[in-house]
Amino acid sequence: MAVLEIRELTKKFGTYQALNGVNLDVNGGEIFGFIGPNGAGKSTTIRVLLGILRATSGQAQIFGKEVWRDAVDIHKRIAYVPGDVHLWPNLTGGEVIDLWVKLKGGGSRQKRDLLVQQYDLDPTKKCRTYSKGNRQKVALIAAFASDSDLFILDEPTSGLDPLMEQVFQDCVMDVKKQGKSVLLSSHILSEVERLCDTIGIIRQGKIIESGAMRQLRHLTRTHVKAELRQPVPGLAQLDGIHALAAEGSILSFEAESEAMDAAIRQLSQCGIVKLECSPPTLEDLFMRHYEGAGGGVR
Template identity: 65%
Template structure:
């Protein structure tokens, strides 16, 4: 049984449909990426999972329990980190962490102290004196020091510097190693790419693509840079070639996966001096869904 199961989830606000038959499933020990632009429906989905919003129709379950009716029970084993943590201004960071752990009723003081050191947090300062990044550290320490089975992380590294982002990534991978599951909603596509085994892209309240990154890459293009002894003629006329540009490194372009063999056979006739290829990144995939409708070469974006 999946740890999280969402089926045909719909949420309407009056005539506006924020979520339109959303389907998600997250397994035990899986890091699941959830991406989309602002207003796509990520936060609405998370609020439904947290029992803060009642679905208009459809079903959402965590641990086999209904997220609306069994929210109190579910929250005992869920840790949530929002993108902007609002904390009690007159309490110190250490006091806030202790309150969260006490409210949850589980967690480790030893792990709390270890995480405070790893995130380089001064726990003696009042929360009103903390920067946004330090407030995020408090939320992350409170979550990872708990004994939660499922972590819901909504833009969790907002305000963190690159060193602390790496510490965060280590904590997520450690949680996975312990058999825990993570829903990571992030606009930092490189972060999702490093951590997540499965990804869903949401757009205007609908899931438009779900799968592993390797599965999604079969649906997109490979990046090439090539230099040849003789100028390559008529490459722009090939079907399946996009964004053809000439620069100091030679020619750069993208190729649909099923056309790679044909393209390489053709350009080899011109005497290859240098050939570099790179798999499409998550950013390439994402932009395929959100960029304009026309490519520079090759016609309409698919």
């Protein structure tokens, strides 16, 4: 069942169209990766979902409620973390966390304390002394300590070091196990690839590709590197072979899924000494979609 539904969503700023017919669904217990570079429309979409911006046209619902009209009711069941967190400078990190969790209701003190420990945060320091990474930690701890059904995370790991990114990923997987849903907006492709069940790629305000990770991998090319005993004749003439390069006995190329069988057959006839095949990644898919494309508003 869809927790979040967007249908033909548009948003204009004057004559500029920031969102142009966006459609996406986030189901219960699903982690949805919303990807695109800065300027593609990710944050504009999220601001509409939060009731901060009013859509020009189209529909957006969370828990079956309209995001603009029913924003107050919806906010009781969602947790939001932006990519640049601003805190009250004279409060401590712990006081801010406690305030946010209290406003949400249903939070656990034990869970809060565990998250503070996991994120290695000193909650007794004033917020004005915190680095960007520590400000992000405060928001993430408050979000994951709350009893929310949907987590809307907009570039949430901005400023975190790799160790803390791993803690964040563990938290996301934990809420998924509880049947909660996550909308993760990010341009860190490895993070999305590791966490998300489904992705949507947005470009210039339009969703240009969406689906489960396993469904989208066929759109990317596998990287092949082979050390051979003799040259391979005719490989360049095969359909679906790209970026072919040879350096001595080392051959490298990119192969579309349909070309892999024929390519490996030809390699096997030339004495394979060493063969490396790197599976297609989300970054390959992302770069192919954005090749030569511009952006819009973020």
